[in-house]
Amino acid sequence: MAQAPAVSGPGWDLSQEYSGVDDPALQEDLQALQALLDQAAELNPQLQPADDAAVAAAQQIAKLRDSAAVLLANVSTFANCLLSVDAKHGGAQMLNGTLQGYRKQFGDVFEAWSQFIDGATAEQIESYLSDPDVAPSAFQVHHGRARSHEKLSLAEESLVNGLSQDGIHAWGRLYDQIAGSLQCEVLVGNETRSMGLAQTSGLLMSAQDSQRQAAWQAINQAWQAHEESCTAGINAIAGWRLEMCKQRSREQPVHFLDAPVHMNRIGRATLDTLLQVAADNKALSQRAAALQARAYGKSGFGPWDLRAPAPVLGGADSGAISFEQAVEVIASAYGEVHPDMAEFVRMMVRERWVEGTIGPNKAPGAHCTGFAKSRTPRVYMTYTGGQSDVITLAHELGHALHSWVMRDLPESQRSYGMSLAETASTFGETLVRDALLAQSTSAQQRLDILWEEMSALTAFMLNIPTRFEFERNLYTARQQRPLRVQELKDMMAEAWRAWYGDALAEPDEMFWASKLHFYISGLSFYNFPYLFGYLFSLGLYARRDANGQDFYPRYVALLRDTGRMTAEELAAKHLDVSLEEPVFWQQTVDALAKRVDAFEALLQEIETRNRGRK
Ligand SMILES: [Zn+2]
Numbered sequence: 001m002a003q004a005p006a007v008s009g010p011g012w013d014l015s016q017e018y019s020g021v022d023d024p025a026l027q028e029d030l031q032a033l034q035a036l037l038d039q040a041a042e043l044n045p046q047l048q049p050a051d052d053a054a055v056a057a058a059q060q061i062a063k064l065r066d067s068a069a070v071l072l073a074n075v076s077t078f079a080n081c082l083l084s085v086d087a088k089h090g091g092a093q094m095l096n097g098t099l100q101g102y103r104k105q106f107g108d109v110f111e112a113w114s115q116f117i118d119g120a121t122a123e124q125i126e127s128y129l130s131d132p133d134v135a136p137s138a139f140q141v142h143h144g145r146a147r148s149h150e151k152l153s154l155a156e157e158s159l160v161n162g163l164s165q166d167g168i169h170a171w172g173r174l175y176d177q178i179a180g181s182l183q184c185e186v187l188v189g190n191e192t193r194s195m196g197l198a199q200t201s202g203l204l205m206s207a208q209d210s211q212r213q214a215a216w217q218a219i220n221q222a223w224q225a226h227e228e229s230c231t232a233g234i235n236a237i238a239g240w241r242l243e244m245c246k247q248r249s250r251e252q253p254v255h256f257l258d259a260p261v262h263m264n265r266i267g268r269a270t271l272d273t274l275l276q277v278a279a280d281n282k283a284l285s286q287r288a289a290a291l292q293a294r295a296y297g298k299s300g301f302g303p304w305d306l307r308a309p310a311p312v313l314g315g316a317d318s319g320a321i322s323f324e325q326a327v328e329v330i331a332s333a334y335g336e337v338h339p340d341m342a343e344f345v346r347m348m349v350r351e352r353w354v355e356g357t358i359g360p361n362k363a364p365g366a367h368c369t370g371f372a373k374s375r376t377p378r379v380y381m382t383y384t385g386g387q388s389d390v391i392t393l394a395h396e397l398g399h400a401l402h403s404w405v406m407r408d409l410p411e412s413q414r415s416y417g418m419s420l421a422e423t424a425s426t427f428g429e430t431l432v433r434d435a436l437l438a439q440s441t442s443a444q445q446r447l448d449i450l451w452e453e454m455s456a457l458t459a460f461m462l463n464i465p466t467r468f469e470f471e472r473n474l475y476t477a478r479q480q481r482p483l484r485v486q487e488l489k490d491m492m493a494e495a496w497r498a499w500y501g502d503a504l505a506e507p508d509e510m511f512w513a514s515k516l517h518f519y520i521s522g523l524s525f526y527n528f529p530y531l532f533g534y535l536f537s538l539g540l541y542a543r544r545d546a547n548g549q550d551f552y553p554r555y556v557a558l559l560r561d562t563g564r565m566t567a568e569e570l571a572a573k574h575l576d577v578s579l580e581e582p583v584f585w586q587q588t589v590d591a592l593a594k595r596v597d598a599f600e601a602l603l604q605e606i607e608t609r610n611r612g613r614k
Contacts, residue, residue: 007320009356009383009393010349011085017371018078021091026078029071029373033102036068037109044112054116055124059131061113066411072102073372084363084380085355115157117141118148137412139564147262150248160244164521168240171233172521178226179516184218197222204307209296216304220510227485230513235482238475241524256475260525265417266532266567269580274532277585278465282499284589285461288454288596289503295451295603300505303496306459310451313444313606320385323356330394333435334428337544338552344401348379353400356383356393366392368399368425375407387436387448391429398428405556406563416562418529419536420570424559426537443606450599457592460534462499467527470495470512488512536567536579539588543575 018026043064046057076099082092120128125145129138151157184200185192188211200222203215223230241256248254261268278285289301295311321329327349335342348354353376366381377400383389402424406414433449440446470492477483483491489509496507512518517526540558544551558574568579577584 007322007383007385008358009323009381010352010354011357012081012355012378012380013352014078014081014378016374016376017074021079021082021095026075026095029075030098030102033068033071033075036064036071037102037105040064040068040109040113044109047112047116050116050120050124052127055120055127058113058116058120058128059134061110062134062137065110065113068106070372070411072099072106075099076103077369077371077378080369081355081378081380084367085357085359086361087363088361115154118145118151136410136564140412143262143265143566147258149251150254150258152247156247164240168237169521171236171240172519174229175233175516175519178229182222182226184215184222186218187214204304205309207309207312209298209305209308212304212308213302216302216508219514220508223510223513227510227513230519231483231485231488234474234488234512234518235478237519237521238478239482242475242479257472257525260523260528263417263523264419264529264532264567265565266419267580270532270568271528273580273582274528274535274585275465275468277535277582277589278461278531280582280586281461281589282501284593284596285458285499286501286503288599289458289462289500291596291600291603292451292454292458293503293505295447298505301458301500301503302505303508303511306463307455310444310448313447321387321390322385323383326383326385326390326393329390329435329439330397330428330432333394333431334397336435337431337555340552341401344404345397348377348397348400351376353377354379354381354393354397356381358382358384366396368396368403370400370403375403377403387445388452390436391433391452394432395425395429398425401428402559402562405559409560409563413563417567419532419567420562422530422533423537423540423562426534427541427555430538430541443602443609446602447606450595450602453595454599456534457596460531461589464527464531466495466499467511467515467517468525468531469498471518471525471527474512532567535585535588536571538591539577539584540575542588542591 040061043057043061047054047061075095079092079095079099082089083096086092117125117128125141129135129141152160179197182197183194184197185194186200186203187193188203197219200215200219204212206212206215245254245256245258255268257268257271261271292305292308293299293301296305296308327345331342331345334345355378359382362382363380364382366379368377368379370377379393379396379400381389381392381396383393399421403414433453437446437449440449473491473495474483474488477487477491489512492512493507493509496504496509496511500507508514520526540555547554554574558570561570561573565573571577571579571584575584579585
């Protein structure tokens with residue numbers, strides 16, 4: 001949709017941290033960081049042998065590590081903030097290079113400490129955690145140690161780590177290199193153009209159905225030229241992980257889902273229930289996909305429709321929303337939950353902690369970051385006045401609120417798994433979307449909002465399970481032997497059909513090659529956390545009305561616990577539900593069904609009106 005280019009957001013103020021890369025305070029922080037690293041390095045020899053002196057050294061090192069992490073993160077955030085506004089900022093680029101050295105040193109210096117924590121006896125850990133400054137890390141320590149049965153010997157771990165650089169990680173890098181150099185031949189209008197993957201992917205957001213399909217075909221053709229390399233890569237990555245599972249099974253069997261589930265701080269039973277609920281509600285999700293296709297006047301949902309915008313109905317454009325208006329919309333929607341939430345939004349803007357300018361060298365996308373020393377959040381985006389920008393701002397402010405309510409907690413309790421990371425953001429986004437829907441004055445505005453909801457529903461409830469099912473089948477089959485190109489295509493097509501059913505126009509059989517997530521060498525199953533986060537936050541949102549005025553303090557208490565318990569413990573304590581049982585998840589899906597109904601009713605209304613016009 002065309003937008004008046006005059007609308008933009010404010011620039012952020014970073015001067016509360018450092019006046020610039022030359023600020024002496026920044027150099028002082030780096031010197032202090034170096035001193036902390038040196039002190040820790042001096043203590044390292046005391047970690048062997050593992051006796052009382054080792055425990056005392058580990059406690060000292062843990063405190064040094066916390067302080068060092070804060071300084072390193074603070075300067076890193078500053079460099080990243082400068083670079084996201086101006087990718088060509090020379091000083092920030094140099095600072096980033098310097099920081100790489102510190103990061104490497106940080107990893108090396110604290111490796112012995114982390115091995116001590118993993119390898120220590122239960123008594124030693126009890127004694128280690130008896131220090132009041134170290135005690136808050138209890139959850140982190142115990143959760144990390146839950147997988148200590150998988151540990152190989154120190155020498156073996158170090159060998160694996162060394163070999164993996166040119167082993168599993170090399171395959172990941174090869175994939176990135178192919179993706180970065182890929183040229184797609186796309187039909188644009190009636191001329192064929194050659195363009196890179198990023199630019200071609202941008203066309204998948206075209207409002208023109210044929211354009212999206214052409215872009216999708218071009219991307220798949222480009223990947224087909226590399227299908228043998230991708231096959232070698234995906235087989236090697238899966239094979240490496242399966243071999244590691246085998247090696248790590250000396251004490252008890254290790255499954256390929258153990259690591260991703262643990263990383264997300266959930267259990268296998270929860271994952272199984274989550275996917276079962278998605279499967280039980282396939283018909284609803286497929287209905288949403290079919291309605292999206294119908295809105296474009298066609299019978300089937302194509303793989304190229306995943307990121308399609310709402311169809312344009314014609315009629316008056318709703319016009320751009322100024323940044324100030326956006327802030328008011330968000331503050332009043334947030335304020336419906338509690339006045340503190342509205343005040344938080346206004347504070348973020350007043351303190352100039354939001355970056356929304358338009359600039360030629362700005363990084364794309366939006367994110368929330370924060371300074372570790374002052375524990376103040378920052379929101380980054382490019383604000384151009386579209387309705388989707390308002391939603392993005394609401395989303396990022398949700399992340400900011402999450403970190404803000406945790407600002408007084410010990411460092412070791414302030415990080416949370418990916419499964420809970422989108423809780424506050426999705427919550428904030430949903431609040432504002434509902435407010436916009438209530439205020440909407442045109443069918444197009446309502447369509448835009450409900451369309452986004454349907455896109456999210458089909459992405460999380462159909463596409464994510466498709467990816468999961470493929471990946472699980474891949475790992476299962478790979479246990480026997482490497483798979484051939486055609487087998488991977490068939491396996492992927494089958495997963496698409498299994499989830500999309502009759503709503504699907506055709507499966508995306510090259511998705512195993514075109515989806516980057518299957519080639520991240522550092523982690524596997526980068527899919528189910530999205531489904532978890534989506535349904536968990538909507539489930540929480542659905543409880544807002546039921547809890548009335550009590551809701552906000554309970555919400556804050558829940559957010560504050562995200563860094564010190566598993567998702568199951570969190571849900572039991574704050575929502576009084578079991579994530580291992582389908583009830584909570586099913587209630588959330590039932591609430592979504594009403595949105596699908598609303599979307600269908602709107603479509604019907606638009607279709608009736610259009611027929612009347614003819
Ligand atoms: Zn987010």
